[in-house]
Amino acid sequence: MRHFSLMSLLSEAVNAHRGWDRQWRSPEPKPSYDAVIIGAGGHGLATAYYMAKQHGMRNIAVLEKGWLGGGNTGRNTTIIRSNYLYDESAALYGHAMKLWQDLSQELNYNVMYSRRGVLILAHNTHDVQSARRHVYANRLNGIDNEWLTPEQTKAFCPPLNISRDARYPVLGAALQRCGGVARHDAVAWGYARGADAMGVDIIQNCEVLGIQRGPDGAVAAVDTSRGRIATRRIGVSAAGSTSVVMALAGLRMPLESFPLQALVSEPVKPVFPCVLMSNAVHAYISQSDKGELVIGAGTDQYVSYSQQGGLQVTAHTLDAICELFPQFSRMRMMRNWAGIVDVTPDRSPIIGTTPVSGLFVNCGWGTGGFKATPGAGHLFAWTVAKGEPHPINAPFTLDRFRTGRLIDEAAAAAVAH
Ligand code: FAD
Ligand code: PYC
Numbered sequence: 001m002r003h004f005s006l007m008s009l010l011s012e013a014v015n016a017h018r019g020w021d022r023q024w025r026s027p028e029p030k031p032s033y034d035a036v037i038i039g040a041g042g043h044g045l046a047t048a049y050y051m052a053k054q055h056g057m058r059n060i061a062v063l064e065k066g067w068l069g070g071g072n073t074g075r076n077t078t079i080i081r082s083n084y085l086y087d088e089s090a091a092l093y094g095h096a097m098k099l100w101q102d103l104s105q106e107l108n109y110n111v112m113y114s115r116r117g118v119l120i121l122a123h124n125t126h127d128v129q130s131a132r133r134h135v136y137a138n139r140l141n142g143i144d145n146e147w148l149t150p151e152q153t154k155a156f157c158p159p160l161n162i163s164r165d166a167r168y169p170v171l172g173a174a175l176q177r178c179g180g181v182a183r184h185d186a187v188a189w190g191y192a193r194g195a196d197a198m199g200v201d202i203i204q205n206c207e208v209l210g211i212q213r214g215p216d217g218a219v220a221a222v223d224t225s226r227g228r229i230a231t232r233r234i235g236v237s238a239a240g241s242t243s244v245v246m247a248l249a250g251l252r253m254p255l256e257s258f259p260l261q262a263l264v265s266e267p268v269k270p271v272f273p274c275v276l277m278s279n280a281v282h283a284y285i286s287q288s289d290k291g292e293l294v295i296g297a298g299t300d301q302y303v304s305y306s307q308q309g310g311l312q313v314t315a316h317t318l319d320a321i322c323e324l325f326p327q328f329s330r331m332r333m334m335r336n337w338a339g340i341v342d343v344t345p346d347r348s349p350i351i352g353t354t355p356v357s358g359l360f361v362n363c364g365w366g367t368g369g370f371k372a373t374p375g376a377g378h379l380f381a382w383t384v385a386k387g388e389p390h391p392i393n394a395p396f397t398l399d400r401f402r403t404g405r406l407i408d409e410a411a412a413a414a415v416a417h
Contacts, residue, residue, distance in 0.1 A: 003225075004033050008063070008336045010123075012029040012325065013269075013361075018096075018272075020103040024239035024288075024313070026202065026203045026204040026205065026206070026240060027201045027202075027203060027273060029063075029201070029203050029206065029224070029226050029227060029232060030059075030201070030228050031228075031233060032229065032230035033059050033060060033061045033201075033229060033231045034057055034059040034060060034231070034232075034233065035051065035057060035059075035060045035061075035231060035233040035234070035235065035385075036060070036061050036062075036063060036222055036229060036233070036234050036235070037061070037062045037063070037234075037235045037237055038063055038208050038222070038235070038236045038237065038245055038297075039062075039063075039064060039071070039236070039237040039238035039239070039241075040062045040063070040064030040067075040068040040069070040188075040192070040204065040369065041068075041071045041072060041079050041188065041237065041239060042069065042073040042184070042187050042188050042234070042367065042373040042377070042392050042401075043073075043237040043239070043362055043365075043376050043377055043380065044064075044192065044237035044238075044377075045062060045068065045069075045188055045191035045192050045195060045202070045377070046168070046191045046374055046376065046377020046378065046380075046381075047200075047235055047237060047362070047376075047377045047380045047381045047384065048060050048062045048191075048195040048200045048381075049191045049194045049195040049198075049200070049285070049375055049377065049381075050377055050378045050381035050382075050408055051197065051200075051267075051301060051381040051384060051385050052195055052198035052200055053194070053198065054378075054381060054382075055381060055382070055385035055386075057382070057385060058198060058199040058200070058221060059199075060195075060200045060201070061165040061200070061201045061202075061203055061229065062200060062201070062202045062203065062204050063193070063207075063208055063223070063224060063229075063230075064202070064203065064204045064205075064206060065205070065206065065207035065208070066190050066204070066205070066360050067204050067205075068188055068189075068202060068204060069184070069185050069188030069189065069192075069413070071239060071240060071339065072089045072149075072239050072339040072340070072341065072369070072370070073185070073186050073187065073188050073370065073373075074140065074184055074188065075184075075186055075262065075337055075339035075413070076262070076339065076370040077120060077181075077262050077284065077286070077294050077295075077296045077370075078181040078182055078183070078184050078286075078370055078403030079162055079179070079180075079275050079284065079286070079370070079371065080097070080100060080113070080118075080179055080180050080181060080182060080292075080371040081093075081118045081176050081179035081183060081275075081371060082094050082096065082097040082140050082143055082176070082178075082179070082371070083118075083120070083134055083143060083176045083179070083412065084134075084138075084409050084412040085133070085134055085137050085138075085156045085176065085409060085411065085412050086137075086407050086408075087141060087411065088283070088348075088396070088407050089143075089409055089412070090137075090138065090142075091137075091141075091392050092142055092349075092372070092375060092379075092392055092393065092396065093371065093372060093375070094141070094142070095375040095378070095379070095392050096144055096371060096373070096374050096375025097178065097371075097375075098377065099374035099376075099378060100113050100182065100374060100410075101113075102192075103182075103187075103190070103374055106279055107190035107191065107193070107194050109186060109190030109194075110183075110185035110186060110196075111182045111183055111187050111190055112180065112181075112182055112186060112289065113176070113180065113181075113182040114180045114181050114289030115155065115178050115311070116180045116181065116273060116274050116275060116286075116325065117175055117176065117177045117178075117179060117180065117181070117274040117275065118175070118176045118180065118274070118275040118276075118277065119148070119153060119155070119156060119157055119173045119174070119175050119274055119275065119277065120173060120174045120277050120278075120279065121168075121170055121172075121173045121276065121277065121278040121280075121324075122170070122171045122172050122173060122174070122280075123168045123169060123170065123278065123280045123281065124171065124280065126173065127279070127280055128171050128172060128276060128351065130411050131147070131151050131172070131173070131174040132147055132174075133160070134174055134411070134412060135147050135174050140177075143176075144176055144177055144178050145174055145175070145176050146173060146174070146202070147173075147174060147175075148172055148173045148174075148175050149172055150162040150170045150171065150172055151277045153170060153172060153173040153175075154170075156173075156175060156273075157272075157273065157274050157276055158177060158273070159271060159272060159325050159327060159328075160324060160325065161323070161324055161325060161326055166183070166323060166324075167323045168280070168320065168324060168363065170324075172250075173257055173276075174375070179275060180275065181275060181286055181288075183187075183289075184370060185371055187370075188408075189260040189354065190222050192376065193199045194228060198342075198377065203226070204224060205225070205226075206224050206226045207225040208222050208223070208224050208238075208245060208248070209223050209224060209225060209247075209248070210222065210223030210248055211223075211248040211249040211359070212228075212232065213249065213356065213372055216357070217356065217357060218232065218356070218357035218358045219231065219232060219233070219234050219249065219356060219357070219358035219359050222234065222282060223227070232358050233358050233360075234358060234360065235360045235361075235362065235380060235383075235384040236359070236360065236361045236362065236363065237362045237363070237380065239340075239341065239342055239363060239365060239369060240257060240305070240339065240341065240342060241305075242255055242342050242361065242363035242364070243255050243257065243342070246354075246361065247360055249356050249369055250356070251354060251355065251359075252344055253342075253350075253355065253361075253363070253398075254344055254345050254364075254365065254398075254401040255342045255343065255344060255364055256303050256342070257303055257304070257305060257341065257342055257343070258299040258300050258302075258303055258304065258324065258340070258341055258343060259299065259300045259304050259307065259308070259309035259310075259338040259339070259340060259341075260296075260298075260299045260300075260309065260338060260339055260340075260341045260367050261296070261297045261300075261305050261309035261314055261336060261337070261338040262295065262296040262297065262314055262336065262337065262338075263295050263296075263297075263314060263334075263335065263336035263337075264288070264292035264293065264294050264295070264331050264333070264334050264335060264336075265292050265293040265295070265328075265331045265332065265333050265334060266292070266331060266332045266333075266334055267288075267291030267292050268291050268293070268331070269289070269291065269292050270287065270315060272285065272286060272287035272293065272403070274286070276324075276359065278320065278324065281320040281323075281324075282297060282298030282316065282317060282320065283295065283296070283297065283317045283320040283321050283324070284296050285321060285325070292334065293328065293331065293334075295317060295318070295321055296312060296317070297309070297313045297314050297316070297317035298316075298317070299313075299341065299343070300313055300338075301313075304340075305340055306338065306340075307337065307338050307339065307340065308337070308338055309338040314336055318333070341366050341367050341369075342363050342364050342365070342366065343366040343367075344365065344366070344401075345401065346365035346400075346406040346407055346408045346409065346410070347366055347408065347409045347410045347413040348364070348373070348396060348407040348408075348409050349362070349363065349364045349365045349396055350362070350363050350364045350390045350396055350397065350398050351368065351376065351377070351379055351380055351383065351393040351396045352383060352393060352394075352396060352397045352398060353383070353387070353388065353389065353398075354398060354399075360383055360384045361398065361415075362376055362380040362383075366413055367413060368413055375392075379392055379393040380393075395407060
């Protein structure tokens with residue numbers, strides 16, 4: 001028997017009245033759509049939103065094998081920054097950074113974007129040289145980044161241990177003041193609600209199992225766990241499963257999939273004012289609005305589709321966090337989890353056309369695609385709607401792994417290596 005509290009009855013009535021519950025009930029798939037987006041993570045939902053809003057397309061379906069935002073979007077540690085090295089990346093992540101600034105207003109949904117500053121620590125000479133090179137390159141591209149001494153770093157992040165005899169001595173840090181965090185599931189829900197309001201169908205529990213091609217070789221339909229849907233345009237935004245989905249159209253992708261883990265502590269009062277990352281020791285930390293310390297690790301060392309990473313990886317990260325912040329060593333950890341990230345050989349994403357007509361792909365964001373969500377959705381919408389890349393994503397082709405025009409962001413991709 002189902003029990004109703006007065007509050008739950010009241011909130012059901014309010015939601016039903018406002019129509020807000022509609023997006024949680026997946027519509028029945030139609031027999032045909034002008035475009036199908038595979039994957040209802042932040043990227044897929046943002047793509048559908050901008051296709052509807054900026055390209056006037058309405059007959060779009062977003063197909064999701066699980067529930068919306070249940071993939072990497074709902075599992076990531078929400079760090080937003082744009083301090084990548086190369087010009088192409090500066091344009092790409094800079095574009096996303098601009099869209100974050102008024103995303104809550106754009107979606108009329110509070111995504112809780114918080115510009116609290118992101119510090120990347122340097123622990124050895126190589127780190128210092130690499131971080132300073134990023135600072136100079138970023139500034140030439142108009143991207144905010146500055147070098148801090150250990151004392152300035154401590155002033156920005158008071159809990160940090162900068163003792164010279166620490167196991168990981170802090171030799172300085174690169175600070176991006178406009179970097180920060182946002183609420184990951186609000187981003188998915190905000191885009192979903194906006195797309196839904198413009199007529200996009202978001203169909204959950206609908207796994208794509210096949211991609212059909214017509215006599216001309218172009219895409220013609222998708223076979224799903226809920227039946228066949230005809231379409232001449234497919235955008236794949238299925239992080240973690242891209243290789244599997246693209247293989248349905250006969251394409252092999254230059255991607256490897258790794259588990260990436262994170263964990264949160266018990267909630268405490270505000271103690272941590274910024275975001276801090278240490279690429280050398282594979283650890284990063286911030287504090288959520290609920291008070292939990294949000295801690296992330298490096299990728300597992302072996303490819304896998306497991307959503308539970310190796311315990312030794314988390315243990316290594318917690319060791320490093322306790323060295324950097326000895327006062328956190330007695331805190332209890334509440335839960336940990338993993339997501340599966342797709343990593344390209346040059347640690348930069350692929351957003352563009354494919355050798356199959358009508359098939360487009362947005363993938364390879366590795367450990368760093370949350371920060372790109374608005375920008376990636378905006379650019380991928382352009383690409384799918386117009387059948388050609390936007391100038392900003394034009395360099396991020398699949399073809400670069402054949403031509404050798406790589407955009408090697410291994411040093412900026414943080415925990416990807
Ligand atoms: P997802 O949210 O994974 O969406 C893809 C969707 O496709 C999934 O919902 C999946 O179910 C669906 N799908 C797959 N196959 C099919 C199919 N056959 N049919 C239908 N649907 C399918 N990035 C940052 O910028 N900052 C961070 O701090 C950060 N931290 C991270 C921490 C962790 C632990 C992890 C795992 C990732 C982190 N990332 C971070 C990376 C970031 O989460 C991802 O790059 C980003 O969320 C990718 O978004 P997406 O929408 O493409 O993918
Ligand atoms: O890309 O900034 C990042 C990041 C931090 C943690 C995981 N990814």
